[in-house]
Amino acid sequence: MASDAQPKDTVQKTFVENLEILTSGPVPPNPAELFSSARMSALVEWMRNNYDVVVFDVPPVIAVTDA
Structure with a gap:
């Protein structure tokens, strides 16, 4: 996201409703x-x-990750 961009300007709609x-x-x-x-x-x-549910799909945030 650009330094001056607002979240509402960068969120993308999908073909899935809502x-x-x-x-x-x-x-x-x-x-x-x-x-x-x-x-x-x-x-x-x-x-x-602004949303009912928020899901984060992110890389590991700690040095060692276990399955």
Whole structure:
């Protein structure tokens, strides 16, 4: 998302009724840092206020992941 872009301008509608997505683009080099940023907190708050269900499909956010 560009630094001046707003979530409502970047969320994409899908062919599934009432399903919208927000894609990230390339995998960031520091997903854990991004996930804990103030900007991400603001994005999550916006999503909580605008959607019934929010699903995060993200890369692992800890150094070691177990199945």
